[in-house]
Amino acid sequence: MTIQTVLARRIWDSRGRPTIEVEVLNADGTSGLGIAPAGASRGSREAVELRDGGERFGGRDVQQALAGIAREIAPALVGRDAADQAGIDAMLIALDGTPTKSRLGGNALIATSLAVLHAAAAQARLPLWRYLAQGRDVRLPLPQIQIFGGGAHAGRRVDIQDFMVIATGAESFSQALEMTAEVYRAAGELMQERGALAGVADEGGWWPSFRRNEEALDTLVAAIERAGYVPGEQVAIALDIAASEFGHGGRYRLALENEELDSDGLCERLVRWVERYPIVSIEDPLAEDDEAGLVAFTRAVGDRVQVVGDDYLVTSAPRVRSAAAAGACNCVLIKPNQAGTVTETRAALDAAKALGYATIVSARSGETEDVAIVHLATGWDAGQLKVGSFARSERMAKWNEGVRLQTRPAPPSGYAGRGALARRR
Numbered sequence: 001m002t003i004q005t006v007l008a009r010r011i012w013d014s015r016g017r018p019t020i021e022v023e024v025l026n027a028d029g030t031s032g033l034g035i036a037p038a039g040a041s042r043g044s045r046e047a048v049e050l051r052d053g054g055e056r057f058g059g060r061d062v063q064q065a066l067a068g069i070a071r072e073i074a075p076a077l078v079g080r081d082a083a084d085q086a087g088i089d090a091m092l093i094a095l096d097g098t099p100t101k102s103r104l105g106g107n108a109l110i111a112t113s114l115a116v117l118h119a120a121a122a123q124a125r126l127p128l129w130r131y132l133a134q135g136r137d138v139r140l141p142l143p144q145i146q147i148f149g150g151g152a153h154a155g156r157r158v159d160i161q162d163f164m165v166i167a168t169g170a171e172s173f174s175q176a177l178e179m180t181a182e183v184y185r186a187a188g189e190l191m192q193e194r195g196a197l198a199g200v201a202d203e204g205g206w207w208p209s210f211r212r213n214e215e216a217l218d219t220l221v222a223a224i225e226r227a228g229y230v231p232g233e234q235v236a237i238a239l240d241i242a243a244s245e246f247g248h249g250g251r252y253r254l255a256l257e258n259e260e261l262d263s264d265g266l267c268e269r270l271v272r273w274v275e276r277y278p279i280v281s282i283e284d285p286l287a288e289d290d291e292a293g294l295v296a297f298t299r300a301v302g303d304r305v306q307v308v309g310d311d312y313l314v315t316s317a318p319r320v321r322s323a324a325a326a327g328a329c330n331c332v333l334i335k336p337n338q339a340g341t342v343t344e345t346r347a348a349l350d351a352a353k354a355l356g357y358a359t360i361v362s363a364r365s366g367e368t369e370d371v372a373i374v375h376l377a378t379g380w381d382a383g384q385l386k387v388g389s390f391a392r393s394e395r396m397a398k399w400n401e402g403v404r405l406q407t408r409p410a411p412p413s414g415y416a417g418r419g420a421l422a423r424r425r
């Protein structure tokens, strides 16, 4: 079956900013819809997005991306088979012709690539996760869920970006959500009692009214206990330090503590947290340009804690391979729009798995109702999923989709659970 029509339009994301949606219509009447998400704390090597960032959102960049789809991408797609994802993605990359996807835009490319993927699954009359599984046994992912937002997602109110929990004691995806909902609610109650309840951050985690970064960790432990769980046994902590946001050239500025640390100093601080708190996962502990720091941190705690590369690895298979050669990280965050096509995203995931790295499929802070990443995490058997908080509908759309996958007839063959966490390299 062939692609007959390609439509592209400007829609709006969860921050009320413009983004791109592509719809691919097949000749047999089936179709696929792809939407580009958008990050706020981006790695410098991510695919470049064409998006209007200033006061005026009706500006040039999104229009340029839409025009590129209409003028160049759509004519090249019509007549091709949506099932040829690799061939179509290679064509998109060649058509763009730049190493950073800056001409047609990484956002135009990922929306198109995801729309083609959905169209292929629809044509095969399969749910996306099952289409991706290709007959293999796959598991629902272990959720990593934000309780407090911070960093670039909360006006830099605290330095650390994500204070999350992982319900390590849960035996199913839906039980993990139930346990996390209780912790989320308990954290909200604690904030209210302290007179510190001040709404939510960009991904729906509670707004971080803390005086020190460690106060957030203490409150998180108290929330786990208040919800009736044993910290570290039933519910553990995961952090995204997003250190590239407050550090460059081996110097890190913790605004909340009014401190400047070098790479060793930040490393020591985080190792102390790992010793004091029930932390099982830390993302971007050092900045994207601090490979020596990432190697040192992985050496120090990589046998106990999952060390996740996001800004540093930008969903790039070659970067994952060179990180492994250097000994940095033991887990890779997988964000499709960092790579720009489904095929390159899958290549980064495959490279990680081949090297013994764990993988987490992740949403961006700017999201929509799109639930594709739940299907990618499940169908590719990634093991883990990070979507933001347990509030705000663009996040809940994804968590709820996981419940649907679990409870429909012929569900995935299991639940990845705590065994999906990286421990040792």
Ligand SMILES: C=C(OP(=O)(O)O)C(=O)O
Binding pocket: 038, 039, 040, 041, 042, 152, 161, 240, 242, 310, 362, 363, 364, 365, 366
């Ligand atoms: C999801 C994240 O944030 P953003 O989408 O803003 O890059 C992250 O850093 O993991």
Ligand SMILES: [Mg+2]
Binding pocket: 240, 242, 283, 284, 310, 311
């Ligand atoms: Mg991150």
